[in-house]
Every structure is written in structure tokens, then in C-alpha cells.
Amino acid sequence: MKRRDFLKGSAAGIAAFSTPAIIAQKTPTLRVMGTHVTLQEELRKKAMKDLGINIQFEPKGSAAVLQKAASNPGAFDLYEQWSDSIGVLWQAKAIQPIDTKRLKYWDEINQLPKTGRIVSGAKLGAGDSPNKILFVQKDGTLGSNHTNNISFMPYVHNVDSFGYNTNKIAKGEAYKTESWSWLLDEKYRGKVALVNAPTIGIFDAALAAQGAGLMTFKDIGNMTMEEIDKLFSILKAKKQEGHFSGFWTSVPQSVEFMTRDRVWIESMFSPGVSASKGKGIPVTYASPKEGYRAWYGVMCLSKKTNGKAKDIAYEYMNWWLSGHAGAFIARQGYYISNPKRSKPLMSSEEWDYWYEGKPARSDLKGTDGLVSVKKGEVRDGGSYIKRFSNIAVWNTVMDNYDYSLEKWYELLNA
């Protein structure tokens, strides 16, 4: 009998047996701040059930959640987003180091977040690969030298690109014809959207500008001010031509853009692609020949979280790597840092499609219960290894991040 079931039984059936202490004890609440990508109701319910705690989700757009967490660490216990948050949060001293010894599955986490490479010899993308910002160094800075203190718990991750509606745009060939440059193609004027997050959108835009041959970057993961100026002057001109239909701030919004025909092509996250397909829009998640923009999911512990709250925060982190959540988010195209624990909880068809890049042997459902993969389909970009071997750049807080913020503002209001 599970602890939770026992409590249920005693509370409902054997009143005399139930101890006042259990009743009186207030169920602790964990406050999780993040994005819609991982803050999903099914996960919350499952975690609450499994852990016997209350969980509060506060999902926001990626820029908003970062801004809020950086400026107000008292507002959350756990922060879930992408590795580009780390630079900001760590500098803002909004989060505290996580003790790897308290992470039950730390050793099971594969080498990608620890080394930056999915397999030895794979291309290391530009920008902040997760290994560079994972370990808390002796001087309090973040680096790749392994220590027992980490700035975040590595969990979900993926490579991103853009999605396009093949009803409107002819399907391209992965890694060969599909290109970031499509985002700036005049043919799609008025039907293009970017994500409103400078640490992400700026790379989509930069890859597009570079792919279209409009400019080059010395280091796309750490642009100079001049490069930023040039990039934004290109983008602003495009915007003024009416090239962009919008800048989405959350995944549901990106789905809405696509399903309501507001856009034909846009920066997308994998769940957005699954949801759009579930709603009947044939969206292809591109595998650009220039490589992906990769990201690593970070789960960070608030600087202000201590005591009991900190305990349940660790419980929740361990729950995430215990298999179920990994299997769940696999259905929206995300990988988990310890896939082997999720594999038994997935059907072999699912595993083969999502991780192995094999054709689906049956229709596969997404996290929303709708069929998002038809039998015979092959995952865009192939297997986990193939996809993570083609990284152009990681989501990054660049040195000139502060400068890029101003430029971003100019772009939004151009």
C-alpha cells in the first residue's frame, strides 16, 4: 500500500484510527514558476498524487518568467525554464546551488549536460552549452569543472527550429533544403512570427539572417554590438515591411498563431508543433541545414527556499527524473536527461519514434490525448543523437545581452 492510499483509506474509513497529527499537519505547498512547456496540469496532478504535496504552478511567457524570477526570488521555490536563464538568475543571485548528492538520479543523467556533447566527437554548438554553466565553481562563478554543486538540475531538453505549415509551404528536406533563411523569405511576408524572448528569438533571427546571406557572425553565440546593430537593422526593416505577423510569448499562443492561419512559418517549440498537428495543421518541425538552436531545461532552486519547502523541492526534482514525467514529455517531443528510466514507461512504438527516429508503427498521441503522429511518420530530424549532433547554437545570455534588450525593444516597437 502506498503512503498516499493509506492516508486516503484512514481519512475516509477509520476515523477513530486517524491520528489528529496527520489531519492537523498542513499539506506543504510547492510553488513552481515556469513556462507552459513543462508546467502542465497532468504533471502537476500526478506529482501531487505521487508526492502527497500541494503544487502550485505559475506558468508565464519565457521572458516574463525570467524577469520575475530574477527580480523576486521570494515568489517561487522552483524555477523551470531553459539554460539561458542561468546567466541572469545566477548573476541576480536569485537561485541557490543544488546539491547533487540529494539528486537521486544524478548519476543516471547522460553526458550531454555534463560535457555539452551527446556523443563524443559531436559538434559543440555556439553559445552557452549546458556544461559551461552547470557547475558552481569555488569562486562562486559557474563553469564546466565538475563539482557537487550545480546551478540547475538538468532535465528536459531539445533542439528547436521553426515550424511551417506544409499546406502553405512546400515540405523541404531535413538538413538539406530546410533553412533558417526561410524565416526571412519575402514569400512569407506577413505570415511569419518570432518568439518574444531575446535570449532565444535573437538566435533564430541571427541564424536566419546568416542563412539568407545577409550577414555573418564571428561568434553567433556571443555577438558584438556591431553585429547586434546590423542584425536588428535588418529585422526592423523587415518588420516595417510587414514581414512579421507577431511575436509570441507562450507556446499556446504559438499554436494559436499557427492554427488560426495567422502565420505559415514561425519559431516554434516542440509541444507547439505537436499541439498544432493534433489540431489538424500539418506542421513540419524543420531540421535546418544550418543546425538547430538547442536548449537545456533547467530546474533551479530559489535562493529564498529553505527548510521543509526545500525538502519537497528536492522531492519534486527527484520525481521528475523518476520516469513518468520523462515518458510524458517525450510525447511532446522533449528528451529527458535520464531517458533509460522513462523508456519502460513508454510503448516501444513511442520510444522508437521519439528517441530512435524510426517511423511510427501506429498512430501516436500527444500529451493532450490527440493523435499528433500518424502511423508511418518519421520524426523531423531523426533520432535523439542525430538531432543533438547538429547544434548551431545554444540558447544563451550573451555578454551584450543588456544591449540586445534595447535593440529588442526597438524591434518590437518598430
Next chain:
Amino acid sequence: MLKKKLNSIPIKKKVAGILALFVFLFLGTFFSVSAILSSLENKLINLSDLHTLETSVFELNKDISEIQRLVLAYGRTGSEAIYRKLTFRHKSLQDRLLNLKKQDDFKEIEADISSLLAVTKRYEEDIVSLKELREKKDTSIGIGLPSAFEELEKTLTSTRLPERLKIRTQESIYRMRFYAKSFIAHKNFKSKRAFNVLSREVLKTLKKNGDDQLRDALKTYIEIFDQAIIANRNYITLVNVVMSGEATEFSNLSQKLNQKVALLTENTNNALQKKITDNQNVFYIAFLILLPIIFITIYFSNQTVTNSLKDIADTFESFLKGDFSQEVPERDRTDEIGKLANAAEEFKKLNKQLKNESKRAQGLAQTKSDFLANMSHEIRTPMNGIMGMVEHMLDTDLNKEQKEMLDIISSSGNSLTTILNDILDLSKIESGKMIFEKEPISLKKLVEEVEFLFQEKAKSKGVRLSSFIEKDITFNFFYGDLTRIKQILINLLSNAIKFTNKGSIELHIAGGPLKDGLSPLTFTVKDTGIGIPKDKQELIFAKFSQSDASTTRKFGGTGLGLAISKKLAELMGSQLLLESDLGKGANFSFTLLVQKAEVEKKAEDKKLLHFGKLGDSKNCLIVEDNEINVKVLTKRLDKLGLCYEVVNNGQEALDKEKEKNFDLIFMDLQMPVMDGLTAAKSLRDRGCETPIIAMTANVQESDQKMCKEAGMEYFIGKPIKRELLEDLLEYILIENKVS
């Protein structure tokens, strides 16, 4: 076939069926039209709401632009007033959205409003953060950083470092301050990198020289610079990315909403148009259905009801005109019209019967009338003889006994004549043959005459008889039927004298105010006689009735007088009223409404008439076959001093008149060879203008009329009353005709 079937359905059912059909159609039309109208109304309301909505949505865009402007202005100035304005503006935007959401008329845009609301909700938090982060940034850059530098400088001043190193360090921290300021202002990472390089160098140097105090101060400065960067970054991210992103999204959403509302308005317009068309169509359809039904109904009701009714009505009309030759139509029908037709058939049969009966009754009445006329004639003629002879005999020398006997004969004869007249009058009244004359009557003369008639009798009974005409009666002559008024008065006075043994009898005539141009004349006969008990009063007006059976034995009379008087008064538009009680006398009165008559004043006092010398020159022709009558008349004329010749029939009269001119002709009606009417007509036809007096026992109006038509302008009934004859002769020979 159909018609036959229709004719077998009762009209009640047909009418009910048609009414039900109309009601059904009417209700159907009514409900569908009212449904359409109410939905039309809804659409109209919807449309007006949509226009309001359009305005509101348009305002949304303005609001968000203004809010963004305020965010920028606040960023530049940090003005509290602007911040208040910003929160106020945001609140009003949110309220506007909440209001829109509350209007549940527009389900289509609910999701859009919710999206907008979600944006403003997030934005609300951002506004709170905005102030917080700006203050943090300002404090950190404007106060924290300079004071940390001041602290650093102060520590440097008091340091025990060698002077050269001190100066070099000072130079370094000034450069650091420059890089810090530069980075914060321009965000160029080169400045930050230079700051970092420099700070690491200085820290290293200080570590080497063991100046921990200065080193800590520098570390604090670096940390505060990092904090300032974060504060600045947080603030800028909030404004530049988060809030700006939300505002952009808000604009996008509201623009989309705008388009949607415009589309909604258009759709509603179209729907409205469609509803109007639907409405028209319902009318057209109802019209198209109703029109033929109305026509069919009219046609069939014409065919089966109206026409049939008209046919039956026409048949009835001809029946009423007495033409029973027509066949009653539609008798084979089983509905109401069939019943009506059969009723008409019955009516026809009954009417035929009735007509026969009526003919028979008319024949009987005629027989009765003829009988009465004949009776009258047959009795009057010998009565004329008897009374005439009695009168003549009374003028001869008689002994007392003879005179007494003759008086009784005369009185009995008069009674008999009265009875005869009464019976005739009553039969005339009852058969509606009574005709009233309209001739000028002298009231004074009338009163005097009737009073005179009874004066002697009253005197003989020792009763005082008087008459009185009220002074308010300003006229003397009025139009009326003298004979009939006189008849009533004579009847009343005769009764009064009959039933009054002592005291007085008064004939009183009262006037009154003019009424519709007519003057009332109330004739009252008042006596102090035996009176009539209340319970018998009604009875005395009945025919052949007196208040008591013994009365007849005691006073005689036919009992017809009052009945006749009452009827006459009624026929003259009056009522004979009685006020009386046993032993208290009686008041009989009647009021006539009369028209004044303008008549030349005549000599009203009448002397005993004698033509004297004039009589010699006046020659009369008497045409009469009855010897007694001739004798009676010649005696009268002798007394009046008139000359005469006698012939026995009309033919002889014609011959005689040819030979000789006469001043006056007395013409009997019923004569052998040639009757009086024929003779008179022949005389007139051949131009004879001599006045002719018709003499007959046939005193009915019809006889008088026939006489007039035959050219006999005067008429005298038999038995001939001396007074009447004298009046007539005076009128014809002296006053009027013969000069």
C-alpha cells in the same frame, strides 16, 4: 357532385370551418411574423450593441498605446503622477474589458476578450514590478553605486599603501568607475570586460600588498556594480521585452478583435437583411395562401349560401306581394338553407290558406257592413216618415191626450234614431271607416248649441245647466270635426242630465299653453249627480254597459254612448277621463290639441229661418220616389217658404231640369229607372251647375264620398233633421251660392 356534398354540410359547420381555417392561418402568420419580428428586434439590438462594441474595441487600441506611452514617460521621469495615471489608465482598460466580457450577447468574441484580459492581468503585475524595479535600479545606480565608490575612495585615502601604489590604485578605480558608468549607459560589454579586467588586476595587487580593508571595499563596489547591472537588466527586460511584448500582443489581439467585430457587424447586417426578407416572404406566402382561400370561400359561399338565400328571399318577396306562383328553390338541401326553403314552402301554403280565410273574413265583414247599411236605410226611411208625420201632427190641433201620445211617439222615435246612429257609429269605428273632417268650428257656437240642446231638459229636471269658456282661450275658431266633438259633448251632457236629479251641470272649457303650434282645449262636463263608484268606472266605458244593471232599467239607453265617446276622443288624439265617486257627482273631460282657424266673422245668432220673399223666387226640384219622404220634405219647404217641384226618379229629374232651371235639387239615391248618383252625374256632365243635395239613409262616409264624386256637393241624412236642413238651405241659398 362537390356542390351537392357542400350543400349537405350545415352552414354552421361551414362557417365554423372557414373561421377555423382563417384563425389557423392568421395565428400561423401571426406567430411566424412575431417570431421573425422579435428576432429582428434582437438583431437590431444586437447591431446597436455591436456598434457600441466596435467603439469600445477601437478605444482599446487607443488605451494600450496611451499606456505604453505612459510606461516610457515613467521610465524617463519616474514621476509619481505619471505612474498614477498609468495605473488608472490600466484599470480603466481592464474595466472596459470586464464590461465587454459581462455582455454575454457576443459569445463569438468571448475568447478574444478573455485573451485580452489575460494580457492585461499579466500587465497589471508588470506595472507593479515596473515601479519596484525602477526604484531598485535607480537606488542601485543612483545611490548604491556612488556611495560604494565614495566608501572605496575614503578607504583609499586612509590606506597605508605606498603613495605610488595608492595613486595607481586611485587611477584604476576612477577608470573602473568610468567603465561602470559607460556600461550602464551604453551596455557595451567592452566596458564591462575592461571593468572586470581592471578589477581583477587591482584585487590581485591589493592582495599582494595585504590591504584587506581596501580590497573588501573594492569587492563591495564590484558587487554593487553587478547588482546595478542586474537591476538595470531586470528593469529593461521588463519594459523592453515583457511589457512591450504584452502591449504588442494586446495590439495584435485587439486588431484581430476589431476585424472580428467588423465581420460580426457585417454578418448581423446580413442576417438582419435576411430576416427582413424572411418576413416579407412570410407575408407573401400568407398572402398567396389566403388569397385563393378567400376567393374560394367567396365563390362557394356565393354558390351555396348567398345565391340560394337571395333566391329564397326573392321568392319570399313575391309571396309577400301575393304572387304564390313561384316554386321555392333549394328545397332538396339538408342544411339550414334547405330548412329555410321548406319553411318558405310552408309559408306559401299557410299564406294561401290565410288569403282564402282573409277573403272570407273580408266578405263577412262586407256582408256585415252592407247589412248595417241596409238596416240603417231600411229603418231610417220609415222612421223619417214617422218622425216627420209626428212633427207635422204636433203642429195640428190636438187634444191633450193626443198630444201626450204623440210626444211619446216622438220621444221613442228619437231614442230609436239615437240607438240606430250609435250602432252605426260603433260599427264604423270598429271597421276603421270613421273619417274625421277638418273644418273651422266656432267654439262659442258649439258650446251654445249643445247647451241649448239640453237647457230645456235640465230645466224640466230642476237642474241648473251652465257653460263656461275660460278667458285664457284667445281664439274662437279652430279646426276640427264639429259633428264628432258635438257628439261626444252631447253624449256626456245627456248622461249628466240623465244621472243628475238635483244640483248643477256645467260644461267647462279650459285652454292652456301652446304646444307644437297647437292649443289645448279641455272640455269638462261636471255634474252633481249620483256619481260612479271607483270599481265600476272602467266598466262604464265598455260597450253596452252601464255602472249597474239596474241603471238600464232606470235610465234607459244603449250603453254605447260612453264607449263611442271614448273611442272618438281617442281617435282625435285625446283620452276621455273620469273623476267620480258614488254620490259625489262626475267629471268627464277630454283635451283636444287644436289648430286655430281664421274665419270671417259670421252672424252667429240664428233667427228662426224663413226665406220670405226670397223663397218665392227660389225653386227647388225634389227627386224622390218615396211618398212619405216627399211629404216630409215638402212640409219643411212649405214652412220655409220655398217653391218646389217633385219627380220620382233620376230620368224624370233630367227631363225636368232640361225644361226648367232650378235653384236647388234634392236628390234621393236609391230610385227606380235611374238612381240619384247616375242622375247627378248626367246633370253635371251636361253642364248643369245647380247645387244638388243628396238625400239618403246611407249615412256612411263611403256613401258621402260617392255622392261627391257624382257631383253632389251637399249631403243630408235621413231622417231629415229640421235644423240641419235649415242650416244647409241658409248656407246654399243665402250665404253662398245663390245670389
